[in-house]
Amino acid sequence: MKAQRTKPRKPETRIQKRNHEAILDAALEVFSARGFRGATVDQIAQEAGLSKPNLLYYFPSKEAMHTALLTGLLDTWLDPLRALDAGGEPIEEILTYVRRKLEMSRQMPRESRLFANEILQGGPRLHGVLADYLKPLVDDKAGIIRTWVEEGRIAPVQPYHLLFSVWSLTQHYADFDIQVRTLLADVEPDPFPEAERYLVSLFTRMLAPDAG
Amino acid sequence: MKAQRTKPRKPETRIQKRNHEAILDAALEVFSARGFRGATVDQIAQEAGLSKPNLLYYFPSKEAMHTALLTGLLDTWLDPLRALDAGGEPIEEILTYVRRKLEMSRQMPRESRLFANEILQGGPRLHGVLADYLKPLVDDKAGIIRTWVEEGRIAPVQPYHLLFSVWSLTQHYADFDIQVRTLLADVEPDPFPEAERYLVSLFTRMLAPDAG
DNA sequence: GTTATGTTTGACCAAATGGTCAGGAACACG
DNA sequence: CGTGTTCCTGACCATTTGGTCAAACATAAC
Numbered sequence: 277m278k279a280q281r282t283k284p285r286k287p288e289t290r291i292q293k294r295n296h297e298a299i300l301d302a303a304l305e306v307f308s309a310r311g312f313r314g315a316t317v318d319q320i321a322q323e324a325g326l327s328k329p330n331l332l333y334y335f336p337s338k339e340a341m342h343t344a345l346l347t348g349l350l351d352t353w354l355d356p357l358r359a360l361d362a363g364g365e366p367i368e369e370i371l372t373y374v375r376r377k378l379e380m381s382r383q384m385p386r387e388s389r390l391f392a393n394e395i396l397q398g399g400p401r402l403h404g405v406l407a408d409y410l411k412p413l414v415d416d417k418a419g420i421i422r423t424w425v426e427e428g429r430i431a432p433v434q435p436y437h438l439l440f441s442v443w444s445l446t447q448h449y450a451d452f453d454i455q456v457r458t459l460l461a462d463v464e465p466d467p468f469p470e471a472e473r474y475l476v477s478l479f480t481r482m483l484a485p486d487a488g
Numbered sequence: 489m490k491a492q493r494t495k496p497r498k499p500e501t502r503i504q505k506r507n508h509e510a511i512l513d514a515a516l517e518v519f520s521a522r523g524f525r526g527a528t529v530d531q532i533a534q535e536a537g538l539s540k541p542n543l544l545y546y547f548p549s550k551e552a553m554h555t556a557l558l559t560g561l562l563d564t565w566l567d568p569l570r571a572l573d574a575g576g577e578p579i580e581e582i583l584t585y586v587r588r589k590l591e592m593s594r595q596m597p598r599e600s601r602l603f604a605n606e607i608l609q610g611g612p613r614l615h616g617v618l619a620d621y622l623k624p625l626v627d628d629k630a631g632i633i634r635t636w637v638e639e640g641r642i643a644p645v646q647p648y649h650l651l652f653s654v655w656s657l658t659q660h661y662a663d664f665d666i667q668v669r670t671l672l673a674d675v676e677p678d679p680f681p682e683a684e685r686y687l688v689s690l691f692t693r694m695l696a697p698d699a700g
Numbered sequence: 701g702t703t704a705t706g707t708t709t710g711a712c713c714a715a716a717t718g719g720t721c722a723g724g725a726a727c728a729c730g
Numbered sequence: 731c732g733t734g735t736t737c738c739t740g741a742c743c744a745t746t747t748g749g750t751c752a753a754a755c756a757t758a759a760c
Contacts (some may be wrong), residue, residue: 291727291737310609314525317718317757332719375600389608392663396601396608397522399666414671429558431693436672437686441657444664446654451604454611458618458647459626469648474649481643481694503707529748540709543747633735 295334298324300348303341308386311393312342312401339401346394346402349387350409356380357439360417366424369482372442374475381450382468388450414439429482445475507546510536512560515553520598523605524554524613537567558606558614561599562621567590569651572629578636579695586654586687593662594680600662626651642695657687 285366288296290354302324306315317338345407356376360369381388394402414436421435449471456467464470500508514536518527529550533540547553568588572581593600595674605612633647661668661683668679676682 289727289736295737299581311523311526311605314523314609316716317508318716327739328718329740333737337528337717338718392604392608393523394602395664395667397526403666403670406667410667411671411673427695433689434682436675437683440660440664440683441686441690444656444660445653448652449722452607452652452656454615455607455618455622456652458615459623461623463648470646470649473653474646474653478653478694482690484510484693501706501757507707509744528746530746538707540752541710545707547747550748 278315288361292334295324295326295330296324299331299334299341300345303345304349304386304390307342307345308389311397312338327397328344342401345390346405349390350405352384353380353387353391354410354413355414360420362420362423366421366429367480370421370430370438370442370479371476374446375472377442377446378449378468378472378475381448385450385453388447392447392451396400428485431485433483442479445478504546506540507536507538510538511543511546511553512557515557516561516602517600519554520601520605521555522608523524524550528604536613554613557602558617561602562617564596565592565599565603566622566625568626569629572632574632574635578633578641579692580694582633582642582654582691583688586658586691587684589654589658590661590680590684593658593660597662597665600659604663640697643697645695654691657690 299320302320303315304321306319309315310319315327315338317331320338320341321331324331327389330339335344356373359376360373364372391402399406418435418439421430421433421438423434424434449467460467511532514532515527517535518532521527522531527541527550532550533543536543543553547556568585569686571583571588575581576584597675602616611618630651633642633645633650636642637644637647661679672679
């Protein structure tokens with residue numbers, strides 16, 4: 277009790293704030309490009325412009341940096357899904373979701389690859405989050421989609437697989453960026469404009485409710 | 489000349505064949521689960537039931553095992569695409585392609601993850617293959633699809649993005665297996681039957697040529 | 701059986717890597 | 731200023747890891 281009197285959480289110093297941010301940004305850069313095991317603390321330190329012992333002054337371990345990244349970014353990552361509104365016009369809602377996810381693949385490819393790397397390896401550092409945090413959200417949104425189907429406002433689809441398809445189609449442009457760009461090298465320098473057209477068309481056609 | 493007289497490639501011993509296979513299978517298991525950097529030679533050795541020095545008797549380095557895997561599996565991996573036939577019925581050809589790719593995700597998830605891991609990291613050990621080997625094939629098949637579009641036999645789509653969508657949608661079920669199974673835990677124990685129905689429906693609706 | 705070839709391993713090495721620590725430098729604050 | 735706190739670093743350590751090697755062991759062929 278008395279021990280708790282002194283401020284339990286000291287506010288961050290100016291320097292702490294700057295360095296925490298620099299480190300997390302560097303860690304995102306390196307982890308997303310090489311995976312957890314493939315990244316070295318030295319690489320992160322160099323990317324952040326700090327010394328290795330200095331990194332470990334701010335984070336107790338490599339693992340801690342990784343965890344801080346995953347948990348810190350998950351919210352942002354799921355924002356577009358959270359915005360899916362049961363009260364909106366179904367097809368427009370889903371198209372907006374697709375557009376926002378694609379935009380995130382364009383603007384935040386490192387985050388996409390960070391999660392992809394993690395899940396690819398069986399998500400050892402993510403299992404809990406998947407089941408406890410992601411699943412309830414997905415169950416909720418899948419329920420919304422099921423309702424839309426039952427009301428005949430979109431074509432009949434399995435809601436979970438619809439969500440999977442949005443994820444895979446949009447994140448593909450971040451996660452497999454090199455492949456996409458290699459194959460499109462002499463066709464389109466920037467894949468995203470055409471990707472948006474393609475995906476909007478795909479979901480529009482697939483979801484259009486059966487006439488009659 | 490004279491030096492070449494003695495058989496340039498000795499035929500594989502019985503033991504060599506057995507161990508080469510055991511090692512490559514073990515390497516596939518470990519590399520696909522942990523990535524190149526995350527895999528250790530010891531793990532592969534244990535998985536193969538051999539000692540580490542013994543592995544390195546059959547392959548000169550960890551890198552060599554990885555390369556042998558990638559190049560050896562690429563052909564199999566691209567078989568379904570190669571089978572896409574310009575002379576077939578367009579939508580049926582594409583649906584067959586989708587089904588075969590999905591079947592490969594089910595039967596060969598390790599191979600899928602191996603490639604995914606590699607491309608995710610910028611494909612340092614795959615760049616050449618992508619440009620020299622995959623690209624010509626994809627250019628060819630994209631040409632077929634473009635022709636189908638021009639002939640009005642399928643709805644207008646950007647051929648490359650159509651191929652990307654087949655890849656991402658099908659491989660998602662192998663690469664993100666844990667996520668898929670976690671989210672579907674209390675819905676469907678085996679995601680694949682429903683996945684096939686969903687994907688067939690998706691591509692059927694999207695590709696149906698415009699009436700009139 | 702002898703010999704040549706192919707196979708296996710324990711012991712070992714150098715480099716890389718995550719992490720520690722004692723002490724020094726910079727800073728905040730009275 | 732001076733002093734307590736925060737910040738930073740060079741040197742160091744233990745472990746892991748890819749790879750080597752000499753010598754032992756198995757196998758096939760004559």
